[in-house]
Structure formats: C-alpha cells, structure tokens
Amino acid sequence: MSSKPRTLYEKIWDAHVVERRDDGTCLIYIDRHLVHEVTSPQAFEALRVAGRKLRRPDLTLAVPDHNLPTTARLDADGRRVPIADRESADQLATLERNAPEFGVRYIDAVAPEQGIVHVVGPEQGFSQPGTTIVCGDSHTAAHGGLGALAFGIGTSEIEHVMATQTLLLAPSKTMEVRVEGTLGAGVTPKDVILHVIGVIGAAGGTGYVIEYTGNVFREMSVEGRLTVCNMSIEGGARAGLIAPDETTFAYMQGRPMAPAGADWDKAIAWWRTLPTDPGATYDKVVIIDAADIAPCLTWGTSPEDVVPITGVVPDPMSFADPSKQVAAQKSLDYMGLTPGTRMQDVPVENIFIGSCTNSRIEDLRAAAAVVKGRKVAANVRQALIVPGSGLVKRQAEEEGLDRIFVEAGFEWREPGCSMCLAMNPDKVPAGERCASTSNRNFVGRQGPGARTHLVSPAMAAAAAVTGHLTDVRELEPVA
Amino acid sequence: MKPIREVEGRAIPLGLKNVDTDVIIPAQYLKTITRKGLGRGAFETIRAQPGNVFDDPEYKGANILIAGDNFGCGSSREHAAWALGDLGIDAVIAPSFSDIFSGNAFKNGILTVVLPQEAVDRLLEVAKTHPIGIDLENQTVTTPFQDRFRFEIDPFRKHCLLNGLDEVGMTLAQDAAISTFEGRMAADRPWL
Ligand code: SF4
Numbered sequence: 001m002s003s004k005p006r007t008l009y010e011k012i013w014d015a016h017v018v019e020r021r022d023d024g025t026c027l028i029y030i031d032r033h034l035v036h037e038v039t040s041p042q043a044f045e046a047l048r049v050a051g052r053k054l055r056r057p058d059l060t061l062a063v064p065d066h067n068l069p070t071t072a073r074l075d076a077d078g079r080r081v082p083i084a085d086r087e088s089a090d091q092l093a094t095l096e097r098n099a100p101e102f103g104v105r106y107i108d109a110v111a112p113e114q115g116i117v118h119v120v121g122p123e124q125g126f127s128q129p130g131t132t133i134v135c136g137d138s139h140t141a142a143h144g145g146l147g148a149l150a151f152g153i154g155t156s157e158i159e160h161v162m163a164t165q166t167l168l169l170a171p172s173k174t175m176e177v178r179v180e181g182t183l184g185a186g187v188t189p190k191d192v193i194l195h196v197i198g199v200i201g202a203a204g205g206t207g208y209v210i211e212y213t214g215n216v217f218r219e220m221s222v223e224g225r226l227t228v229c230n231m232s233i234e235g236g237a238r239a240g241l242i243a244p245d246e247t248t249f250a251y252m253q254g255r256p257m258a259p260a261g262a263d264w265d266k267a268i269a270w271w272r273t274l275p276t277d278p279g280a281t282y283d284k285v286v287i288i289d290a291a292d293i294a295p296c297l298t299w300g301t302s303p304e305d306v307v308p309i310t311g312v313v314p315d316p317m318s319f320a321d322p323s324k325q326v327a328a329q330k331s332l333d334y335m336g337l338t339p340g341t342r343m344q345d346v347p348v349e350n351i352f353i354g355s356c357t358n359s360r361i362e363d364l365r366a367a368a369a370v371v372k373g374r375k376v377a378a379n380v381r382q383a384l385i386v387p388g389s390g391l392v393k394r395q396a397e398e399e400g401l402d403r404i405f406v407e408a409g410f411e412w413r414e415p416g417c418s419m420c421l422a423m424n425p426d427k428v429p430a431g432e433r434c435a436s437t438s439n440r441n442f443v444g445r446q447g448p449g450a451r452t453h454l455v456s457p458a459m460a461a462a463a464a465v466t467g468h469l470t471d472v473r474e475l476e477p478v479a
Numbered sequence: 480m481k482p483i484r485e486v487e488g489r490a491i492p493l494g495l496k497n498v499d500t501d502v503i504i505p506a507q508y509l510k511t512i513t514r515k516g517l518g519r520g521a522f523e524t525i526r527a528q529p530g531n532v533f534d535d536p537e538y539k540g541a542n543i544l545i546a547g548d549n550f551g552c553g554s555s556r557e558h559a560a561w562a563l564g565d566l567g568i569d570a571v572i573a574p575s576f577s578d579i580f581s582g583n584a585f586k587n588g589i590l591t592v593v594l595p596q597e598a599v600d601r602l603l604e605v606a607k608t609h610p611i612g613i614d615l616e617n618q619t620v621t622t623p624f625q626d627r628f629r630f631e632i633d634p635f636r637k638h639c640l641l642n643g644l645d646e647v648g649m650t651l652a653q654d655a656a657i658s659t660f661e662g663r664m665a666a667d668r669p670w671l
Contacts, residue, residue, distance in 0.1 A: 018660040019653065023634055027653065029660050031671050039556065041512035052647070055657075059671075067510065087510035094512050131671065138555040138579065152579060154557035156586035156646070164650045166657060170633070202497065203549040206578060236552065238578050259670030267670045302497060323496050323547065422506045442501045442553060443524060 005277035008243050009174050009209050012149040012274065016132050018166055025170045030161050031131035032148075034117045035062035035104065037095040038423070039136030043158040044098040055165045057103035061126050064092050064109050065116045067423045070386050070413035073110050080110060088424065102162070115389020115415040118142040118356035122226060123389055125255025129244035129271040134161055139356050139439060141232040145225030146252070147244030147274055149209070152233065172238060173283040175208040179216040181290030186473040188295070188366065189224035190358060190437065190456035192216065195293045196228075197235040198306030200286060205237030208284065211276065212242050216290050222251040223362040230357045231439050234303035243275035295472055297343065298441045298454040300331030305441070307343060309459065309471045315339040334443055335451050336431070343469050346453075350434035351376070351383040351410075351464040352446070353457050355420035358437035359388030361395050363457040368401040370461035373478035376409035377467030383410045384426060386418040410464070422447040435463035480588045482643035486570045486613040490543035490606040491532050493525075494599075498546055499553030500580065504562040517558055518565030543611060545603050546573040548596075551580025560587040570613050572620065574599050585636050586646065592620060598628040615641060 006014070018027040033056075040062070047054065054060065067088035075081055083089040092109065099106035107113050113120060118139055121127035127143040133150035134140060136158045143150035157167055177196055197204075210232050217225060225242045232240030249268055252258045259267040294308035305328070307314065316328035316339070332339065337346070353359070353367050364387065376383045385405045387393035393415055396402055402412045419426040420438040422445065428434040430449025437460050438445075441452040453469060462470040508520035526533050544563070550573040551559060560583040563571065570590040581591040592613060594602070598620070602611060605622045612621045615637065620628045639646065650657075664671060 019656050021635070025633075025635055027650065027656070029657070029664070038509055042514050042557075045513065046647075050647070052651075085510075090512060091510055128671075136555065136557075138553070152555035154555055154560070154579060154583035154586065156557060156583065160647050160650065163647050164653075164657060165661075166650060168635075168646065168650065202552065203575065203577075206549070206575065236549070236577070263670035267668075270668065327496060423509060440501075440553065442499050444505055445501055448505075448524075 005280035007174050007276045007280045007282060008147065008211055008241050008274055009149065009172070010280070012130055012132065013171060015130065025168055027166050028132060028169050029166055030134050031059060032121070032126060032133040033060045033161050034121050034133065034135035034140070035060060036066055036117050036135070036137065037064040037091040038066045039155050040098065040158060041091060041094045042155045043162055044102065046159045047102070047162055052163045054102040054104065054162045057105070059165065060104045061107070061121070062095060062099045062104050063107040063114060063117055063120050064095055066417045066421065067091060068109055068416040069425050070416045070418045073414055085425070112390045112394065115392065116356045116359065116417055118230065119359060119388030119392065122146060122222070123255070123391055125252060125258030128252065128258065128267070129248055130274050134167070138233045139230050141237070141239050142226045142230035142356055144229035144232065144239050144241040145222060146248055147242060147271070149239055149241065151239040172209040173207050175205060175210045175237065175284040175286065176282040177210050177212050177286045177288065178214040179212070179288045179290050180214040181216070183216060183290045183293060186295045186458065187293050188456040188458060189220055189227040191293055191295050193228045193231045194296050194298065194303070194306045194454060196288065197231065197303050198296070199288060200235050202234065202302045202304040203236040205232065205235040208237050210235070210237045210240045211282070212240060217242050218245065221362060222247060223360045226360065227357055231303070234439055244271045245275070295456065295459055297459060297469065298452070299335065299337060299343065300328060301334055301441055301443050302327070302331070303439070303441060303454065305331060309343055309469065311343055313337045313339050313341045313343065344471060345468065346433070347379055347468045348435045348453070348463050349379060349381045349432045350428045351380060351460050352386070352419040352434055352436040352438060353460050354384065354386030354388070354418050355438035356388065357439040358457050359386060359392065361392050363437065364392070364396045364401050365399070367457040367461040368404045370458050370472060370475065371408045371410070371465060372404050374408055374465040376464050379467040380464055381432070383464050384413055384419060385410050386413045387415050389415050408465070419446055421445055422450070428452070435460045435469060480643040480645060483569065483588060483590055483615055483640045485615065486543060486590060487610060488543060489538055489541040489610050490545050490572070490602065491538045491541045492603040492606040493532055493544055493546045494603050496547035497549045497552055500551055500556050500559040501553055503551065503559040504556065508562070509556060509558050514561045516565060517562035521562040521566050540567070542567055542569045543613070544568050544571045545599060545606055546571060548574045550576050551584070552577040555579045557583045557587070560584045560589055563589055572599060572602060585640070588640065588643070590615060590640060592630045594620065594628050594630055601626060
C-alpha cells in the first residue's frame with residue numbers, strides 16, 4: 001500500500017477501481033444499485049432490446065416511490081387500490097414486470113418496508129459504509145451520510161450499471177466543508193446544510209465531492225448526516241460524505257441486509273480504516289463557524305437563496321453579480337415577494353413534512369414536539385406528514401406521533417415522494433406557498449406555479465401552527 | 480449512436496443562468512416509459528411566455544442551444560437530454576454545465592461545449608442573426624465573422640462522439656477485468 005495520506009473519498013475510490021485508463025478515468029465497480037419506477041424503464045428496455053442480462057441482480061434493489069399516491073393503498077377488503085393516473089400506473093406496472101424478469105429484489109408498493117429509495121436503502125442496511133452506491137436520482141448523495149460514495153446517475157448510466165456493474169468515471173476534486181463549534185438552539189441538520197449551500201452557492205460544489213468534517217457532523221445522528229449529504233447536490237456537488245464512526249456502526253448493526261456474524265467483525269475492521277488520514281489534503285476547504293448558523297429557509301427559486309428566519313426578503317440589487325440580480329428579481333416575481341418583507345410575516349397555505357431529506361423518525365419527532373398541544377392554523381389549507389418508509393410510519397405510530405399530528409389537523413399519509421415533486425397527486429396549487437422540508441425550491445417543483453420555502457421539520461411544524469413562516473425558537477412552550 | 484463531427488446551423492440564444500432540468504423538462508413529462516416524444520414538454524414554462532426564443536420563427540430548425548452558467552443543474556433526469564434531442568438539438572454551448580447533465584448529454588450523442596462567458600456573450604449576439612459552427616475534431620466554435628473559440632473536451636468523450644460508440648458495449652468487452660475484480664472483492668469484503 002502507498003503511504004501517501006488519503007481522504008475518505010480517495011480510499012473508497014481506490015478500493016473500487018477495476019481499471020485505470022491513461023487519461024485518469026477509471027472503470028469503477030458499483031456495490032449497490034437502487035432502482036425506482038421513474039428512471040429505470042428505459043434502461044430495462046435498452047437491455048431487453050440489446051439482449052443483455054443484468055449482471056448482479058443480488059446487488060440491486062428496486063422500490064417504487066416517486067409517483068405512488070400517498071393515500072391508502074389497500075381498500076377495506078385488502079385489495080390494491082388502482083392508481084388513477086394512467087401514466088403513473090404504467091410506470092409502476094413496468095417496474096413490477098421488469099424486476100422479476102431481470103431477477104431484481106423488489107419491495108412492492110404495499111410491502112411494509114416500502115418507502116423512498118433513499119430512506120429504504122440505509123434503513124434496510126443495503127447501503128453501507130465504504131460502498132459505491134448509485135441510483136437514477138440525484139439525491140442518492142444522501143447515502144454518503146453512512147460514509148459511502150453515493151451519487152445520482154442518468155438512465156444511460158443505469159443501463160451501464162445493470163449490464164456491467166461498473167461505471168466509467170473521472171475522479172472528482174475534493175472539498176472539505178468543516179463546521180466546528182456549538183450549534184445554537186433550534187438549529188437542525190437541515191439548517192446546517194441550507195447554510196452551507198448559501199455559503200458555497202448552488203454551483204459551488206460542481207466537480208467536487210464534499211466531505212463534511214468537524215465536531216458538528218461527528219456529533220450528529222446518522223439521520224441528520226443523511227439529511228446533510230442528501231442536499232450536497234443542491235450545492236452542485238455530485239456526492240457528499242461523512243466519515244463512518246461508532247455512531248454509524250451502531251446504526252448499521254442488526255439491519256436486515258447489513259453484515260452479520262463473522263462478516264460484521266470484518267466489515268467493521270475495514271470501515272475503521274476509511275476515515276481521512278491525518279495530513280491528507282483537499283482541493284478546496286470551506287470553514288464555517290457553527291455559531292453563525294441560524295434556523296434558516298429559502299426565499300427564492302434556487303437552494304442558494306438562503307436567509308435566516310429572522311431576516312428579510314433581499315433586494316435583488318444587493319447582489320454584486322448582475323446575472324444574480326436578474327435571477328433574484330425573477331425569483332421574487334415568481335415567489336410573489338417584495339424586498340424588505342420580514343420572512344416571518346409571510347403566510348403559508350401548505351405544509352409538507354416529508355421527502356428523502358426529512359422524513360425519518362427523528363424528523364417526525366422534531367415536528368411532533370412543536371405540534372404537540374397545538375392546532376394547524378386556519379389559513380393552512382393542506383398540511384401533510386409523509387413518513388419516508390412504512391417502517392418509519394410504524395415506528396411513529398408506536399410512539400403515538402401520528403395521533404399528535406392528526407389531532408392538530410395534519411394528514412397522516414402513506415410513504416412516498418409525495419409533495420417533494422409534482423409527479424403524484426400531492427401538489428401545491430399554483431400561486432400558493434408551501435413550507436416544505438424537501439430539498440428543491442425550483443420553479444414548478446411542487447406543482448406548476450407553486451412557491452416553495454425550504455425549511456427544517458421543526459420550522460415547517462412551526463409554520464403550520466402559526467400559519468406563517470415562523471422562528472421556531474420564539475414559539476412559547478405549550479404547558 | 481450517430482457519430483458527430485461538425486454541427487452547423489442556427490443557435491437558440493437562450494443565455495439564461497442556472498437552467499435546471501425541471502425547466503428543461505418539467506416533472507409531469509417524466510412518466511413516459513420510452514425515450515421518444517419529450518420535445519413537446521421541453522422548456523414548457525419558458526415557452527408559455529409570449530415572444531420566447533423557442534417559438535421565435537427566426538430560430539426554427541435550430542440545432543444548437545446557447546445558455547448561461549450551470550446549465551442542466553438540478554435533478555439527474557436523463558429526460559432532459561432526451562427532450563433536447565427530440566427538439567433537434569445536437570449541441571449546447573454554455574460557460575458551465577452540471578456534471579450529471581453533461582454526462583447524460585454525452586451518452587445521448589449531444590455535444591456540450593464549455594466556453595468562457597465573453598465567448599458565450601459574443602455567440603449569443605451572433606446567433607440572433609447568423610448561424611454558427613462547431614468543429615469537434617478541431618475543438619473550435621466559429622462564426623461567419625471570423626470569431627474562432629477553442630474549447631476543451633475529454634479525449635475519451637471526443638473519441639466516442641466522433642465514432643458514435645456505445646459505452647455499454649465497450650465496457651462489456653472488459654468482462655474479464657470485471658470478473659477478476661469481483662473475485663478479489665469476494666475475498667476481501669465478503670459481506671458485500
Ligand atoms: S423525495 Fe423528492 S428528492 Fe427524494 S427521491 Fe423522492 S422526489 Fe427525489
């Protein structure tokens with residue numbers, strides 16, 4: 001072995017090189033391939049047309065999530081409720097056909113384990129430290145929270161992985177985002193990553209893989225780390241990583257697809273070798289003081305449009321870059337906001353707590369803690385809680401969280417991507433505003449004309465009970 | 480894939496920064512199970528505005544698109560590349576692209592050309608009235624006014640595009656190396 005100090009990213013990369021070309025591109029072995037209904041049909045179709053097999057069905061896991069309605073999936077007699085939208089039904093049926101035809105493990109729409117791919121992968125122990133993980137979905141970066149090199153791929157690459165279990169990749173540059181210090185009250189992992197994106201910009205991470213370091217991430221739960229890494233792509237980075245540690249191992253242990261017995265000891269021994277060596281260098285380093293991070297949210301239509309909840313809608317002219325001035329003005333027109341308005345004075349009609357960013361048990365607990373003993377405000381038309389998986393849902397029900405939400409006036413839904421993107425019946429109506437725990441505030445993302453403010457689960461819950469964007473720290477405790 | 484050597488023609492001067500894949504093809508068009516026909520949903524929100532560049536008769540039949548920084552950011556949907564292909568776009572020129580988008584474009588035989596902002600600004604001007612030309616072999620973009628901008632491209636991508644090579648087929652030819660790796664992995668990391 002070479003003795004040159006290496007970063008976590010470099011170690012995972014080196015362990016997966018099948019072949020290195022002269023120009024530095026490598027054929028990289030892929031350990032885990034997650035498949036969902038939206039981006040896979042054309043890849044399966046291409047295999048079939050070319051008469052090719054899927055090389056490693058045992059390393060592939062399929063689960064539908066994007067366009068499943070989140071209303072009840074079984075009727076009173078236990079029969080499957082058909083999906084009304086013909087194209088959605090078609091995509092689901094296509095995956096249901098393709099999975100057995102190619103021998104892929106499949107968690108179906110009514111299985112207790114069904115959920116959003118990026119929630120299911122870690123939860124099942126399918127996603128593991130030190131692995132390479134891909135999925136036809138840009139938020140695959142989430143799995144980096146376990147210390148895996150995980151990134152989204154397009155459909156041609158899906159086909160490539162299916163046929164060869166490899167990808168041809170050029171190494172990325174590395175960026176260290178180090179956050180040290182003590183987080184203030186009410187500051188959650190979501191606020192940390194929104195703040196980071198605000199600092200580096202939506203394109204700041206382009207060409208990089210980010211490693212998040214510092215005590216803030218070391219002290220964070222695995223759930224929080226998944227939230228942070230999930231949004232790496234919103235900062236332009238293809239992947240985000242956090243070194244595996246005791247917290248990670250404790251999370252992995254006993255999961256259905258995690259290593260067990262003698263394998264467990266071998267796995268842990270290897271995982272311990274992964275963290276970045278002392279003296280290893282990154283191509284770029286960004287240092288953030290934890291004390292500078294406030295509970296924050298987005299005001300515009302790019303995830304870099306971040307302000308603290310105590311802030312105001314910015315004046316487009318306050319940006320130095322002329323093209324950002326134009327973009328900001330467009331954002332404000334779309335968002336229906338006027339510069340100088342206090343963020344906290346902005347009313348919201350929709351609340352969405354869910355998505356692969358914030359739909360794990362911790363997120364639901366954080367939201368429930370705010371909601372408990374309160375009611376959804378009268379001006380809020382729609383308030384959805386969508387657990388990330390059937391297992392999260394069951395756990396929440398065991399803890400009684402569902403009752404807290406339902407009593408407050410929230411809807412308690414079946415797992416899926418839901419209102420994160422406008423592909424299923426859960427949409428934000430045109431011109432309406434949504435406090436959303438999802439990851440994208442793009443034009444039309446939650447429905448044509450929908451206006452999205454990205455927030456943490458606690459802040460979404462706070463907005464639900466007050467009817468406007470709210471600083472969760474200022475809500476009086478309920479006796 | 481059809482080989483690309485030269486792309487010549489009118490270019491749509493879009494020029495916008497941060498055009499994300501939701502703008503290129505909105506989510507409601509992703510429900511298809513084939514690769515065809517996505518052109519009808521391409522740039523829907525932009526095309527809803529009167530006088531937009533896509534419906535301007537001046538650029539009818541254009542096969543090049545010129546955009547601003549960070550084109551194709553956002554979701555990894557390959558539908559964005561299919562939609563551009565379905566619109567008849569053979570090449571996109573911008574100061575920068577999202578990594579995933581440029582990979583997807585490449586795999587679908589669409590050339591992404593990165594040029595400095597000043598060059599893109601000049602091309603946006605020229606495109607309003609004149610055709611432009613891209614020569615992949617020589618890595619240049621030219622205008623009828625003697626402008627000549629050189630661009631960089633990954634040599635492997637260039638080779639594949641010039642020869643219309645299919646990447647899956649090329650990798651399958653390395654089956655022995657992949658099998659060797661799998662054997663080593665089974666020994667070193669048996670839990671996988
Ligand atoms: S929840 Fe949203 S971001 Fe996550 S996989 Fe589903 S659609 Fe994509």
